[in-house]
Amino acid sequence: MTLVTSPARLLLALLCLAVTSGAAGAEEMRGTGDLGIVIERTAGSVQIIETSERTSLDRIEGLGDLSHASAVFSRDGRYAFVFGRDGGLSKLDLLTRRLVKRVLQAGNSIGGAISQDGTLIAVSNYEPGGVRIFDTETLAPVADIPAIYGSNGARSKVVGLVDAPGDRFVFSLYDAGEIWIADVSQPDKPAITKFADVGQQPYDGLITPDGRTYIAGLFGEDGLAMLDLWRPEAGVRRLLDGYGRGEEKLPVYKMPHLEGWARAGDRIFLPAVGRHELLVLNAVTFSEIGRIPVHGQPVFAVARPDGRQVWVNFAHPLNDTVQIIDTQSLEIVQALQPGKGVMHLEFTPRGENVWISVRDADRVDVYDTDSFERIGSIQADKPSGIFLTARANRIGL
Amino acid sequence: MLAAALILTASTASAAPLGSERQAALLYLLRQDCGSCHGSTMGGGLAPPLLPQSLAETPDDALIAAILDGRPGTPMPPWRFEINPNEAAWMVRQLKGGLAE
Known part of the structure; x- marks a missing residue:
């Protein structure tokens, strides 16, 4: 220990000590570009992982029912927003490794998206069917879009919610067979454009990385529904119509x-x-x-x-x-x-590694994508989704 | 068909007890795999909830048949390839009684 000659230097020395011995390492200066989270679906927790040394940094608990949970990231890559099955919306700080805020925004939800400018979070809900929009800073409610269809006021479960350029969210109505675009330029007054009869039971959706094309997969029939967001007036087009060629479908267990x-x-x-x-x-x-x-x-x-x-x-x-x-x-x-219960895979941003969750083995394994060798592994409790912060900078993720 | 019906009736009337290992495996299946559509707490998802109050009005046989043979027109697949009628009956009793946490 160096000789301390003044109260100021003593303070400095103590601060240095605090920094180097900080148990959680929260005070450590670092970026978030190599961080991510792993969902522990049964325990209702997430682990914060880093992909450079391929380790787990910490665990955050108390996030509710995370079966089928997913996440998006703030544009600075610091915060993760986790969407739980029980309607929970949780904001996590990857640097301080803490749960910043959690709201129960619905009874049953399936996923969400963050707006182009990063100011809004949209959540797609099964119960009550619709989309709810929140402020990313505070998680305060901003707008509610009930997915009402038909003439009797029924509400549809909402799936396949993505962000799109031009302050828009796009999503599909499972029960209604519709695709909706919500323009949130005025966040508290979303302007909705609806496309009906897109096909039976759209079960999920995607948007191309350029943000131009939205595609909904259909469960109730063989085909996909495509919407060109550069030309929404052209309407929804069917792709691969009847790709099963009338053959009987095999049962789908997931x-x-x-x-x-x-x-x-x-x-x-x-x-x-x-x-x-x-x-x-x-x-x-x-x-x-x-x-x-x-x-x-x-x-x-x-x-x-x-x-x-x-x-x-x-x-x-x-x-x-x-x-x-x-x-x-x-x-x-x-x-x-890798083992029974492979739930999800996520590539590192440049693709040299892939992280694979193996639910029944309580492990997340890391593979080299050239040699196919397993080069790392972390213990995790019934891991499912893996989400890396590189998603923060990609349309639709 | 008749044989299947007989087996089903017999199994619901007097179910042979399941071993504890098989019970644990079926509970795991319920939470993890049935749970991917019905929710791991059976509160529902893309598929309907399987909570005691949501199943109370539905006869056991209908639920057992849904497990074994699926529900045409919905995504519910048949599970007969790995669950027998006796086991399906046990699962229905578990669901109607509420899965312990």
Whole structure:
């Protein structure tokens, strides 16, 4: 210890000591670009992870029912907004590693989005069916959009909510078979444009990285509904109509997800519904190029950020496997068996690693995407979604 | 078809007890896999809630049939490939009684 000669220097020395020994490391100066969160669905907690050393930094508890939870990030990458199944909306500070605020905004919800300018959070709700909008700073309610359809005032569950350029949110009404655009230029008075009869039971939606094209997957029929947000007046167009060719569907033991969908070069890869196939579309014309038979009902089909590979996981009871497809040859080049209950996969921003949650093994594993070797692992309690802060800077994520 | 109906009736009338390991596996399945649509606390999701109050009016046989053979026209798939009628009956009793936390 150096000789302390003045009260000011004593104070300085104490401060230094406090910084270096800070237990949670909250005082440490650092960016958030290599941080993320892992949802622990049963425990109602999240772990804060960092992808440089591939470790878990901390755990935040008390977030309620996180089965099927997802998250978005503030534009500065500091805060995560977690959407719980029980309608909970939680704001987490990744630097101080604390729960900043939590509101119960509905009875049952499925996901959310953050606005282009980062000032608004929108949550899609099953009960009561609709979208609610909140201030990102305070989580104070800003607007309510009940998903009322038909003539008898029924409310629809809302799915596939994404942000779009021009202060817009786009989402689908599962029970109504509609797609709505909410323009929130005036946040407390959303202007709604509705598209009816888009197809039966839209179950999820995606938006292309340029924010131009919204696509809803349909559960109730073979096909997809596409909306060109540059030309909404042209209406909703059907893609891959009748892709099942009338064959009987296989049972679906877990709904596929379109978020994290894969675009690789001029091709788009999407999970089929009720078929053990990936659908391959031309990314310009949206016509079918082909299909790839895979191990089971695909759940996520996610492109490595460079677009060279697509990684796919599967529904129960085939959820112990991940297949990797080469996007040039359209062939399965590798199959991994991380363990039972592979729930989600998330690439590091430049794609050298992928994080894979293995629910039944209580682990999140990290793989090198070139060698397919497992290079790291963290313990987690029934992990599901993995969300890295790079999402903060991407349209639709 | 007749045989299936007989088995179903027999199983609901006098269900053989399930081993504790199988019970634990079925509860895990309920929370984790049924839970992906019905909510892990059975409060509902894309699929309806499976709470005691939401199931009270529905006869056991209808619920057992829904588990075993799915519900056509909805996303509910058939589970007969890994759940037998006796086990489905046990699951219905668990759900109607409320899953312990």
